[in-house]
Amino acid sequence: MRNVFPILTVVAAIVLLWYAGAVWMNSAWTLDRADGPLSFGEVVRDTMSQDRPRLPAPHQIGAELYDTVIDKAVTSKRSLVFHGWVTLRSTLTGFALGTIMGILMAVAVVYSRTASMTLMPWAIISQTIPIVAIAPMIIVLLASIGVEGRAVPKAIISAYLCYFPVLVGMVKGLRSPDAMQLDLMRTYNASASQAFWKLRLPSSVPYLFTSLKVGIAAALVGTIVGELPTGAIRGLGARILIGDQFGNPIMIWSALIAAAVLAGVLVSLVAVMQGVAMKRMGFAR
């Protein structure tokens, strides 16, 4: 509870700055349209309620969020809950896919020199190529081999971003047992698989959860990027794109806020799972 006050202070400061920014950035349009000289109060009032403001004021986004989240039927194409759900589903699929890929690749890298020399450079290269360049290619390629719809390519793009932190974290985690712990296994004449299940894998759990937190945020970004290329009509990414095409900043901003909230919720959920797992495994102090 002691944390609440500083957090609220920061939030209040951001909102204040935001309002100031809205007045400043939107005032040009107000003054352009003005017939005569305007008082400061009139300028401020106008900047708060434009239809297409450069920077929407917080309460405008709030109203839009209220309208599209609470008021609209969840099945409506105008409901953010609907679009959020589409994005969430694909994020979770991509997250699951990426996590499994990351873990399997990490096991290969840790156990095989060949894999570690061949896989790692490619993994690193894969992350240096901008995802916005790859995303359309994945969609086109999958379409050409007959994969219908957007769900699969989106999940793959999402997994593409998500597997990397998991791979890096798990390689580190699986290598975390020290020489002594490995020697101990040797004195027991433990098989390689016993050493894996009883030593390497449990040692890697803290590392795994840390990278899962990064991974799920990356998976969300991947999904949204996957929704951006033309043609998508569903998902938060599509909302951002449509808002852009129709010159509707309020729509863009509310989709952005929704994505941020979703990211926050997902990361917190993983953090809670981490807490529970650490506690049950006895790591917690």
Next chain:
Amino acid sequence: MSVIEASDLGLTFQTNDGPVHALSKIGLTVEKGDFVSFIGPSGCGKTTFLRCIAALETPTEGTLTVNGMTADEARRNRAYGYVFQAAGLYPWRTIAGNVRLPLEIMGYSKAEMSERVKRVLDLVDLAGFEKKYPWQLSGGMQQRASIARALAFDADILLMDEPFGALDEIVRDHLNEQLLKLWDRTEKTIAFVTHSIPEAVYLSTRIVVMSPRPGRITDVIESPLPKERPLDIRDSTEFLEVAHRVREGLRAGHAYDE
């Protein structure tokens, strides 16, 4: 039958700065039920020798047999319990879980496991701490748990590398006493590395004095002390005589070095 037989044993590490002669011309025979201590200045190869016996290191010269076979065959027959300087318990396992670890790996039955866990935890005075996690125990208790872990399966050789090095004197005395009782009860053969002369003299039936560069044995002292050893035996003349001889041996090793 002798349990450990080393003759002309040597081990040279090839490092970037050239070869390091960790062990040279080590000849030693350990009989069943012996309690052998290794003492010597830092870097004289005590750990390395223990690791050779446990087949964690491979000698480059000479021969080494354990229970009549090669060290590695003995390892695969699970002839050793190894206690490292640090307790090295798994933080995600309870104390009972840690002690159960070797038993799980060696495929003991469920009933057998819980029976043994209970027995060895009793043996090291840790009954009642089964469900605790390592971080909930003091360093001395953790070290006892790691000893219990090495005792849980039927290895007849216990290799201990400065197991009490990090503990204070009082706890150390207590654990030494317990270790002697335990050795008496289990009839294991124990090889024990230490830096402390009193500890070596108090515990051992034989004390092996080593010196460095290259690591070699300079003296082997048979202890005249009886098997029954209360703590105050350390004030007896016999004890002091043995301690004196060990100290002389250590000093001689150093003089040779200079």
